[in-house]
Each structure stands twice: as C-alpha cells, then as structure tokens.
Amino acid sequence: SAVISQKPSRDICQRGTSLTIQCQVDSQVTMMFWYRQQPGQSLTLIATANQGSEATYESGFVIDKFPISRPNLTFSTLTVSNMSPEDSSIYLCSVALSSYEQYFGPGTRLTVT
Amino acid sequence: GENVEQHPSTLSVQEGDSAVIKCTYSDSASNYFPWYKQELGKRPQLIIDIRSNVGEKKDQRIAVTLNKTAKHFSLHITETQPEDSAVYFCAAKPGFQKLVFGTGTRLLVSP
Numbered sequence: 001s002a003v004i005s006q007k008p009s010r011d012i013c014q015r016g017t018s019l020t021i022q023c024q025v026d027s028q029v030t031m032m033f034w035y036r037q038q039p040g041q042s043l044t045l046i047a048t049a050n051q052g053s054e055a056t057y058e059s060g061f062v063i064d065k066f067p068i069s070r071p072n073l074t075f076s077t078l079t080v081s082n083m084s085p086e087d088s089s090i091y092l093c094s095v096a097l098s099s100y101e102q103y104f105g106p107g108t109r110l111t112v113t
Numbered sequence: 114g115e116n117v118e119q120h121p122s123t124l125s126v127q128e129g130d131s132a133v134i135k136c137t138y139s140d141s142a143s144n145y146f147p148w149y150k151q152e153l154g155k156r157p158q159l160i161i162d163i164r165s166n167v168g169e170k171k172d173q174r175i176a177v178t179l180n181k182t183a184k185h186f187s188l189h190i191t192e193t194q195p196e197d198s199a200v201y202f203c204a205a206k207p208g209f210q211k212l213v214f215g216t217g218t219r220l221l222v223s224p
Contacts, residue, residue: 001159033211042202043157043214058211092156100145100164102212104156 004105023093028073031096119215136203
C-alpha cells in the first residue's frame with residue numbers, strides 16, 4: 001500500500017468561502033482521485049486528478065466548484081469553492097497503485113456554517 | 114454504466130457467528146471486485162479483493178466468492194469478533210474505468 005496524508009483533517013468554514021484540501025502520497029502514482037462521502041452514505045467520485053492535464057469530472061461536479069490541481073505524481077489539491085452548508089461532508093483522496101488496488105487517505109471533515 | 118447493488122444494508126450477528134454480505138453488478142466487463150471496511154471516523158480500508166479469473170479467495174477469517182455468470186460476489190466473515198463491526202463497501206471495476214461502489218452494509222457484532 002502507500003502512505004497517504006491529507007490536510008487539513010477537519011475544518012469549519014463560513015458559507016461563501018473556499019477551502020483547499022491537500023493530498024500527499026509517499027510514492028509516485030499515476031492515478032489520484034477525489035471522493036465525497038456524506039454522513040452514512042457511500043463514496044461518490046468527484047473527479048480523477050490527471051498529472052499534467054485537467055481533471056476529469058464526474059456528472060454533477062464542475063471545475064468551477066471543485067478545481068483540482070495535480071502538479072506532480074505525489075501531490076494533488078481539491079478546492080471547494082463558494083461553499084454552502086450542502087458542501088458539508090468528508091472529502092477523501094484516493095490513489096491507485098496499479099490498474100486495480102486503490103487506497104484512501106484519512107479524509108477531511110468539512111463543516112460549512 | 115456499471116451499477117452495484119449491496120445487501121443487506123444492516124446486519125447484526127452474535128460474536129462467533131458468520132456474516133455474509135452480497136453484491137450484484139450489471140456490467141459484464143467488470144473484472145475487479147474489492148471490499149472495503151470503514152470503521153467509524155476512519156478511512157475505507159481495502160481488506161480483500163478478487164479478479165474475474167478467480168472464483169474464490171480467502172484471507173484468514175474473510176473470503177470473497179465471485180459468480181461471473183450470475184454477476185454477483187459475496188464477502189464471508191467467519192468467527193466474527195466485535196472488532197469486525199464496521200461499514201463494509203463492495204465495489205466493481207469495469208476494465209480501466211472507475212471503481213463503482215455499493216451502498217454499504219453496517220455490520221454489528223454483539224459480544
């Protein structure tokens with residue numbers, strides 16, 4: 001597996017502001033992903049972070065709301081922009097070490113007031 | 114696209130009993146089926162996986178079976194312990210596409 005860290009681990013933000021979440025991996029990985037998990041729910045893929053190109057977003061998620069950067073093979077950021085209470089959730093980054101196995105970071109618990 | 118259904122949504126067992134969680138998938142191109150365990154407040158943890166060229170895989174008390182014809186796969190936990198209490202997610206991956214997750218099963222093991 002890989003050692004995956006996220007910052008911050010949690011945050012409380014005011015509506016209308018933005019938060020950038022960082023994800024760091026201890027080895028180079030091709031595929032990095034960002035997920036959202038609402039309380040008691042399953043994992044919803046927001047986007048695939050591609051190194052050197054724009055992220056690939058899933059239906060219902062747009063770049064203006066969730067801009068993603070992937071400057072190298074070990075790091076990515078997700079920004080949650082112009083936040084509303086509906087954005088309160090856990091945000092998880094994930095990496096694929098091969099074509100199959102996928103591992104998750106510890107998550108960022110976001111509360112928007 | 115792929116759709117994964119998972120049952121039951123909750124499962125309560127006594128310590129020492131076996132637990133079985135079942136998932137069905139829709140896309141016959143799916144060839145990888147992982148299972149994740151998520152304890153309260155923690156990240157999803159990959160506990161076992163199976164590829165489509167294998168029918169069964171075991172790792173100590175946990176096993177996964179795959180029936181490609183029926184498009185379903187199951188997680189079996191034997192001799193359950195209180196520390197097995199968690200939410201379990203199945204997932205399926207069609208080829209090089211994204212993982213598609215089931216809705217989760219909350220397993221409660223009572224001492």
